[in-house]
Amino acid sequence: MTKASPGNAPWDRHPALTEERLRTVARIIQRVRNEALEDFDASKGDGPWSLGCRVYERTCFAITEAAQGEYSDWLTVIEPPLHFVFGIGGVPVRHYHGEDDRPNARALRMRAPEIEAVEAQLELFPEYEQSNPSWPWRLVVVSDDAGSVLRIVMVQLDPNGYPRSPWTVPLAGDVVPFAPVSAAAKEGVELPPPQVTAKYPDTKVDQGSSKNDGEE
């Protein structure tokens, strides 16, 4: 799993990017993608294109709704679709679906509203200038080929397009992998077959004649 090195977590680079906020946004993105996958029906002609469009538009909608409701104190919409930019505590963030270590050119693109938001942050938090606040923040949704979320990673992209300080958002948490010290592989437990017996011992099961007895 990709982990930010100490002092390089998003919240170290900007105080507004707290773990809880990033988890909240990532959970919205994951939920929307899962719901869109539920609606996916290849037998009716759905494919990666329709899935991608549906996921993107619904995600923008869900983040906008959250920004207008429960999380309005820190979540904002900086630029509405199609070039959707949202703000976490004022820090502009975009999301895209792909690889976190190989962002494409579109992920790097910054338009005026995002640049203005970055400049505003520079004025508000001059002490974070060494954290390269002008580099864009991106939430990268990495999925398997079926479209299910594998992980969501927060990265900052440098001017050459290299991801810096990637931090994987813990969604449902990780599983602690462990193995016993013993190296021997044991065989599985062989279970005896299930038992079916008379309900009441020593009594015969109802022998009443079947409705069609004798008929032929």
Place this chain on the structure above:
Amino acid sequence: MEKNSDRFYGDRLRIARTFKALTQAELGEKVSASAAFICQLEAGRKQPTDPLLQALSEALGFAPSFFTQPVGDEFRDEECNFRRRKTTPQYLRNQVLAHGTLFGAVVEHLDERLSLPSPNIPDVPVNANARREEIERAAEKARLHWGLGLDVPITNMTRVLERAGVVVTRFAGIGEKIDAFSRAGVRDVVVLNPSKDSPSRSRFDLAHECGHLVMHRGMETGTPEREEQANHFAAAFLLPRAGFVREYGHRPRIQWTHLRQLKKRWGVSLAAIVRRAYDLQLIDAREYRRAYKYIHAKGWHKGEPDEPPEEKHEVIPLAFQALERLSKKTTWHLAADLDLEPSILEKLTGVHVPVQDPTARRLRLAK
């Protein structure tokens, strides 16, 4: 018009119709009645005449007496754990629920006469936002509860469930759109779809339904979160971390010969093994995607090599044998007692049911 003398139960007509996947209009056409009239019959607002009852019986393949018994414990949509609930057409779900209701009547009949394995499913409720570690522990608790150890393969997943009081069956001819489903009740039921034709995936389906029964009893299922939890449970139950991490070893690049050995030993599909390796951080996301593409390129997503032997459900066949031994009633008699055609009982249970009374034939031969 001559009215049918026995009381007619409209619910039974609805169940027989949905069992045959007919709309009210389609059934109406077969019996020369309007869809509206079929609707009224099903709602119990009208009673059929004897000729109409006979026509309905012939059109649906159920004896007239089938419609004169009240419906017992009906399988309802909200009680059953369906995957892909939203994209599964309602008519298909209704068809499968009708199968379930009829199968439930068979099980109830057997339960009244025989002592089937006692219900013994551990209850480990988890909420919708449970962390993966909780699911992992739920699977481990279930393994310990049933004495299956924490680091060895499950040799027979069907037997695990059946010994815990769950009745397992396969419904033939329900199409490929329906996955396995389960229903928690007085007697838990798990239904497999035999058209999938992959024993390793059937084992995973059983473990998935087991997850619902262990973690989600009385809760709404079918949501992405709950289905994901049941999938995670299935993976953790069939490939427990203690045994899997030890046997997978340190292989950040997948070695397919090794994976195929693991499949033979653990009886789990290659796709599920790859996913488990990713979830346990034994391979990274890139290797996972590479493996996924390899599986597709090989066509293994449609049928994998090294499939384990198919597991047979045992409780229903054993119950039929016990019934015959104790009461001299064959499956043919059982079908007659339940007002079911032999072919329907066979479809519901996967057990051969003779179309004629075999004891009558034996008597004739003896004479």
